[in-house]
Amino acid sequence: MDTARIQHLIDDGLAGLRLAEPAGLSVRLCAYVALLEKWNQTYNLTAVRVPEEMVPRHILDSLVLLPFLAAERVLDVGTGAGLPGLVLAMASPGQQFVLLDSAGKKTRFLEHAAARLELDNVVVVKARVEDHADPQGFGVVLSRAFSSVGDFLRLAGHLAQGGGRLLAMKGALPEAELQALPAGWRLWAVHKLAVPGLSGRRHLLEFCRKDAPT
Template identity: 35%
Template sequence: MSDVSRETPLAPESARGAFPSDRWPLIERFVELLATDGVVRGLIGPREAPRLWERHVLNCAAVAEAVPSGATVADLGSGAGLPGLVLAIARPDLSVTVVEPLLRRTTFLDEVVADVGLDNVVVRRGRAEELHGSERFDVVTARALAPLGRLLGWGLPLVAPGGALLAMKGSSAADEIAAAEKTLRAWRCGAPEILTVTAGDGVSTATLVRVAPTSGRR
């Protein structure tokens, strides 16, 4: 990795529009930790560090536009905290639980939460299935975790009545919905929606598949 710079990438000027002004120091510090400790610990690929803002942080910040005010959020397979910690920084009104099974990742997440000072985040080490039957959330998120069909089984049991699963899927969204057709029917979900949301910077976007369980789900 000696040929890859570990310097913290500079934020695009427009990025400030995606975060409340009083939260700007928090997101800057998070990006610094991602670009340094996150790379050293293998949570972020070294070649991803220079494009953390554009490819990762602002992409995740766009998800905040689809989350209701005051919601409880579970971010499954949070990894380095994407999108969970970005949502918690961008939206202090949210209560965010980041769920991650690997110890080295939850250790990093705990350290970031303490360093940045995020009092609206809980770090849970474990798999989504371990929360089934004990916890529900208004919104369940996931980024690059699994195909939609598999993600439904992990995430839908955690969605509270009236809530939704928001899966970050990009250009594969329509194909994944088609591939998950039988699973969607089995879960008696409403018709999935493909949402394109734009971050507060007015530039960065994310493509989401929104799945809302019906009251008659299995």
């Protein structure tokens, strides 16, 4: 991997997102890309193989969510290789991120990466989301690659505390899915996302319980 080139791409992307960032963020993100490339050769963590492509398609596509995470505790459902949760944890050290996935090879990578990157605000959990319980609950429950909006709300909704939000990343708006939401849930907001280096449509869908305060 051309480390200097990857860090240059990350720096340009961070400038494009205009996010307040902690010191050393681009160095950590570059180290994460190196870890992901190395482990991907054996464990097939992501279909994106080229580090230069990982920057916009994984790193920046995760960081674009940062302004919408107004909660102390965030749960990333089906996090896979830590996307977006591990990337967001590097950018927001004051928040706690729980990264949940049912695949052992992915949670092993996450534990290794969190240790190597010295992230003390990350907890890795190997479990199916419908089986996971947390007494505190989460202010934000998010997913970047869940199958459908309906399944996400049905399976992960119990983990959002009283007024908590569920955030689902999508490409094009899934109109049919939005017409068939599970009982008790409503669409709170739709946010169009602009990711540096990506031309495709990206949307963030924000859901809350129907009885949640406005």
